[in-house]
Amino acid sequence: MEHAFTNPEFLWRTPQPRASYDVVIVGGGLHGLSTAYYLAKNHGIRNVAVVERGWLGNGNAVRNTTVIRSNYLRAESMPLYDFGLRLWEGWEAELDYDLMFDQRGVLALTHTKVEANGVKRTVAANRLTGIDAEWLEPDDIKAFCPIVNVSPDIRYPVMGASLQRRGGIARHDAVVFALARAASALGVDLLQGCEVTGFEMAGNRVTGVLTSRGRIGAGRVGLVGAGRSPLLAGLAGFSLPIQSYPLQALVSDIVDPVLDCVVMSGTLHVYVSQAQKGELVMGAGRDTYHSYAQRGSFQILEHQIQAALELYPIMRRAHLLRTWAGIVDVTPDASPILGRSPVDALYINCGWGTGGFKASPVSGYVFAHALVHEVPHELATSFSLERFETGTLVDEHGAAGVAH
Amino acid sequence: MLLITCPWCGAREETEFRHGGEGVRVPPDGDDPGWTRLLYYRENPAGPYAERWVHVHGCRQWFHVVRDTTTHQILSTRRLDGQEGAA
Amino acid sequence: MADGSPLAAHLGALISKASFDDARLTPGARVDLLSVRARRSAVQRVATALGQESLPPPNACRATILGDCFWLRPDEWLFATVPGGAEAAMKTVEPHLLDDGAVIDVSGSRIILELTGPRTRDVLSSCCPLDLDPSVFEPGRCAQSIIGKVSVLLHLVDATPRWHLFVPPSYVDYVVRWLADGIEGARAEQENALATTPHSSPVRMLP
Ligand SMILES: Cc1cc2nc3c(=O)[nH]c(=O)nc-3n(C[C@H](O)[C@H](O)[C@H](O)COP(=O)(O)OP(=O)(O)OC[C@H]3O[C@@H](n4cnc5c(N)ncnc54)[C@H](O)[C@@H]3O)c2cc1C
Ligand SMILES: [Zn+2]
Numbered sequence: 001m002e003h004a005f006t007n008p009e010f011l012w013r014t015p016q017p018r019a020s021y022d023v024v025i026v027g028g029g030l031h032g033l034s035t036a037y038y039l040a041k042n043h044g045i046r047n048v049a050v051v052e053r054g055w056l057g058n059g060n061a062v063r064n065t066t067v068i069r070s071n072y073l074r075a076e077s078m079p080l081y082d083f084g085l086r087l088w089e090g091w092e093a094e095l096d097y098d099l100m101f102d103q104r105g106v107l108a109l110t111h112t113k114v115e116a117n118g119v120k121r122t123v124a125a126n127r128l129t130g131i132d133a134e135w136l137e138p139d140d141i142k143a144f145c146p147i148v149n150v151s152p153d154i155r156y157p158v159m160g161a162s163l164q165r166r167g168g169i170a171r172h173d174a175v176v177f178a179l180a181r182a183a184s185a186l187g188v189d190l191l192q193g194c195e196v197t198g199f200e201m202a203g204n205r206v207t208g209v210l211t212s213r214g215r216i217g218a219g220r221v222g223l224v225g226a227g228r229s230p231l232l233a234g235l236a237g238f239s240l241p242i243q244s245y246p247l248q249a250l251v252s253d254i255v256d257p258v259l260d261c262v263v264m265s266g267t268l269h270v271y272v273s274q275a276q277k278g279e280l281v282m283g284a285g286r287d288t289y290h291s292y293a294q295r296g297s298f299q300i301l302e303h304q305i306q307a308a309l310e311l312y313p314i315m316r317r318a319h320l321l322r323t324w325a326g327i328v329d330v331t332p333d334a335s336p337i338l339g340r341s342p343v344d345a346l347y348i349n350c351g352w353g354t355g356g357f358k359a360s361p362v363s364g365y366v367f368a369h370a371l372v373h374e375v376p377h378e379l380a381t382s383f384s385l386e387r388f389e390t391g392t393l394v395d396e397h398g399a400a401g402v403a404h
Numbered sequence: 405m406l407l408i409t410c411p412w413c414g415a416r417e418e419t420e421f422r423h424g425g426e427g428v429r430v431p432p433d434g435d436d437p438g439w440t441r442l443l444y445y446r447e448n449p450a451g452p453y454a455e456r457w458v459h460v461h462g463c464r465q466w467f468h469v470v471r472d473t474t475t476h477q478i479l480s481t482r483r484l485d486g487q488e489g490a491a
Numbered sequence: 492m493a494d495g496s497p498l499a500a501h502l503g504a505l506i507s508k509a510s511f512d513d514a515r516l517t518p519g520a521r522v523d524l525l526s527v528r529a530r531r532s533a534v535q536r537v538a539t540a541l542g543q544e545s546l547p548p549p550n551a552c553r554a555t556i557l558g559d560c561f562w563l564r565p566d567e568w569l570f571a572t573v574p575g576g577a578e579a580a581m582k583t584v585e586p587h588l589l590d591d592g593a594v595i596d597v598s599g600s601r602i603i604l605e606l607t608g609p610r611t612r613d614v615l616s617s618c619c620p621l622d623l624d625p626s627v628f629e630p631g632r633c634a635q636s637i638i639g640k641v642s643v644l645l646h647l648v649d650a651t652p653r654w655h656l657f658v659p660p661s662y663v664d665y666v667v668r669w670l671a672d673g674i675e676g677a678r679a680e681q682e683n684a685l686a687t688t689p690h691s692s693p694v695r696m697l698p
Contacts, residue, residue, distance in 0.1 A: 230448040241444040244473075288423040289406070291473050292450045297405045299419050332444045388444045389436060412549045412565060413634065417620035420636055461642045462635045463549070463564040 011177055012184030017191050020217025021049045023371055024209050026196050026232060027224035028052025029061035030172075031349055031356060033179035034364025035222055035371070036188045042365070043372045046187035051211055053195035057176035060226050060356070063294075063326035065249050065283040067262055067271065068358040069106045069167035071133055072399040073122050076382035077335060078129045083379055084362030085166060091361060097178035099170045100276055104261045106167030107136070107145060109311075111156035111267040118398055119162045126164075134163045145261055147314050154310055156267050169262060169273055175360060199236045205344040206236065222347045222371055227292065227327025229350035238342045240350065241332055241388050246287040246296035246325040247354050250304075252318035254278035259312075268307035272315075280318055282308060286328060286354060296325045328353045333393035338367060338383040339376045347371055348385065406476060410459045411467050411483045424456035427468055450474050457481075502667045509671035511678045513610035516670055519603030519655055522558065523577035525570040527584055529592025534566075536587040552633040552646050557583060561633050561644060566592075569644070569657075571603075601644070601657040606670065610677040611652055617673035621645065625652075639669045 023039055025032045028050045039045040052058075068088060070081035092099050110116040119135075126133035138150040141161050150158045184190055191213065200208035200215060208217040225232045227244045255278055264271035269284045284304035287296040301323055308315055331337060331351040336359070341348045349367040352359055366377035376384065382394055406418040426446045432438025447453065453473045458466045470479040482488075506516050529537060538545045547553045547562045554560075557580045558572035572580045577596045584594045606614065612623050621636045622628065633646040643666065644657035658666045 228450075231450055239441075239445055240448075241446075243446055243448050289471070289476075290448060290453060290455070291476065293474055293476055295476075297418055299405060389440045414550070415622075416636070419620055461637045465564060 011181040012190055015189045015191070017049065017051075017194065017211075017213055017216050018189065020208065020219075021189070022047040022219045023222065024048075024216055024218035024220075025050045025222045025224055026209065027059075027226065027228075028054075028056040028180075028190065028192065029059045029224065029226055030057070030175060030179065030360040031226070031352070031363045031367070032222075032224035033057075033176065033183055033190075034360050035224060035349065035367045036190075036364070037179050037183040037186070038364045038368035039371065040183060040186035040188055042368060045368075045372060048183075048187070049189040049191055049216065050183070051191045051194040051196060051209065051216065053193070053212070055192050056180050056190060057173060059228075060326040060328065061176050062173050063249070063324055064172055064357040065271070065273070065281050066169045066172050066357055067106065067167070067264075067273065068101075068170060069164050069262075070131055070358070071106070071108075071122060071126050071162065071164045071167070072396055073125055074335075074394050074396060075125075075129070076394045077396055077399070078126065078131055080362060080366070080379045080383075081359065082129070082131050083365075084359050087361035087365065088170070088358075089166075091178075095178040095182050097174060097181070099174050099178060101168065101170040102276070103166050103168040104273075105144070105163055105165045106262040107141065107148075107264065108162045109141070109148070109263065109265040109268075110159050110161060111265065112159070115267055116159045119160075122399065123162050132164055132166050134165070136161045136163050145259070145263060147258055147312050148263060149311050149313055156310075158311075167262065169275075171276075172357060179360075196232065196235065199343075199346070201343070203344075204342075206346045218345075220345045220347065220371055222349060222367060223341070224349045224367070225329075226350065226352070226356070227329050229329050229348070231292075233341070233348070236341070236343050236346055240337065240348070240385075242329045242337075242351055244290055244292060244327050245330055246289075246291045246294065247283070247285075247328045248287065248296040248300055248323060248325040249281065249283040250301055250323040251275070251279040251281050251321050252315070253321045255280065255318055258314060263311075265307065265311060268311060270304040270307035270311070272308060272312065279321065280315065286330070287325075292327055294325050294327055330354070332388065334396040334399075335394040336363070336383055337385050338363075338380045339370050339385065340374075341385065406471075406478065408457060408469065408478060409481045410462060410465070411481055411489070412463045412465055413459060416459070416462060420459060420461040421457045422460045424458055424466065427454040427456050452479055502664065505671050506667060509674040509678075511674065511681075512608065513681065514606070514608040514614045514674045514677050516667070516674060517605050517607075519605040521574045522571040522603065523574055523580070523596070523598040524600060525557070525572060525577060525580055525584070526563075526567060526595045526597045527570065527588075527592065528567045528595075529588055530566065533588045533591035536589075537584055537592075540583065540587045550632055550634050552631055559646070561646065563635065563644075569597075571657075600659065602660050602663050604656040604658060604663070604666070604670070606654040606656065607651050609652075610674075610681070611654060613677045613680075614670060614673035615645075615654070617676060618669040619643075619645070623647075625650075638666045641665055 025036050036048050036050045039048050070085040072081050110119050123133040123135050142150050195212040196209045198210035199206050206221050223232045230240050230242050233240045259274040262273040272282050329350050330353045337351040366380040369377035409415045469481045541555045546568050549562050552561045557570050561569040581594050618638045630647050630649050635644050641662040646655040
């Protein structure tokens, strides 16, 4: 049959599943694709499949608000996230794809003394670690980002802000396309519509995955399921200290350029950037209840719009165009879980929660290392599952709260 | 937005409530893995989930809810003391 | 605005500017307030002493010899009694509690706002999530809910409808601004309807 339109050239191959692979990655979001890419690129492991229940990038990969930064607080986290940011700085060239990666600067406003002290502490910690960070007074904020309302008569006047100039945004679906193309070209099989429904075990060792497209043997398996990670762990017979919640975001209609940086406010509970196309992209805190339904409650959006109007009176005239939610995998300390699981040959990469887009490169980079060497990459030694038993948590609630 | 039936006040909008997480937590016998589970692990099922809510802007009572996490449908609510109704 | 009202100085202008015939906001009567918390046995003794069969059930208000009595939660009721009447009222209740409850003078913990007029359901709906339809919310009912983000106790006094809102004093400013905004909206809607409905008379021209 003749079609009136021809499809554009596909960016990746669509192979049939092989009987087995050296490594099977479960989850075709950014972190799964990134892991497969680095397995092939850094370690020469090309007999790899990414199995994805829906289509590549149906989950949080394309539901996030694309904020990229590395100004976390803890000695364990800062090197991890900053290595990730440095990978971003080379990724467009490396992947040969326009990711619209734009280091336009990330401002984190403060509105109370306590918050200001906390953010100043983070600025100091960042600088001591070699991460760019500045403290701005209200006048400097006004100069850097004129639409912020810094007048003293609002409910929570702006008391200052941190600025990471190397922070910014990127186009999330372009990153999915770029990674899928690069991984596929290196030999990785990307298997869509392939839901993992169980694991094949020999004793305590995983030997394959059972999927909606049949059994696939695996030397090693990496679980990279974001919000659905607890369900995958359940299929393999263990639990994760993760709770799955909706996280919502919204965009306005397209408006003239008014905002050329990312601005967050923890106290008022909103962050905003303007996409290159012109929409104002807004996010805030997660919903309070557990969910796998990829939607949340209206009052969360209402609250963040109220906050935005207080901070940016200019946004009064914008219209709400679209809202959506993803399911985020939240750990007790707001840090990821990377490495071994209780099952032999089964590795986990999850718990990035509300803030894993920025970590897309580094997550795959260090997880590929763990899959190959069976020990964590040196940047990831503090993020094992065992930390919840030893009590050595990496508390990043301050850095990860409303700020993704 | 959820419409939650408080066992005392009837159907009210979610904004009057606070979510309290997993319903029943049992302290362990004293071993470390037990405490790890108590502190950091929660049920997180896809499907019916037993949780607690508190009617914080209403009658301030805690109560049990069973809610489906894949549809958000509230399957049942009942008083903590197990009694029926609001009498 | 009533003289001497704690609201008058601060919010009088805002309130009277917003009010119109179909939705009017005024300071409510001043009252003393009592909180009675009691176990079941004591509840019955208190009710009997007040000549009632029982204290009001959930989300209901009843008139008693000590003034309006509101259900707050399974073991707490609020009495709104005459100004200066708290002490006498406590003396009436206390002997019947024995060791099964407590009565506390909470006068000043809430201020009453009165909202009257046929458009007040619309006004409240702009800021309060309760279902206030007459078929489910009848005179004599009360409910604790929110206005904006603030807890209030709301009482439908009669079918005018006349509402009493019990608001923590520190939040009165906030609540009044929400209500004034709702009233402003209801009035504008009404004026628009008058201006654009062909059959309405007199037809008012908007600038
Ligand atoms: C609204 C929102 C805003 C956000 N904003 C930011 C931000 O500004 N900055 C930031 O750094 N981070 C942000 N995040 C977080 C970020 O999106 C996530 O941390 C990150 O995308 C998670 O990694 P992923 O892309 O691999 O996840 P996903 O894309 O969710 O990938 C998981 C994949 O696993 C698949 N899967 C699950 N179960 C199975 C199964 N049984 N079999 C096969 N496949 C399965 C899913 O279908 C899915 O494709 C945000 C998230 C949301 C929801
Ligand atoms: Zn209630």
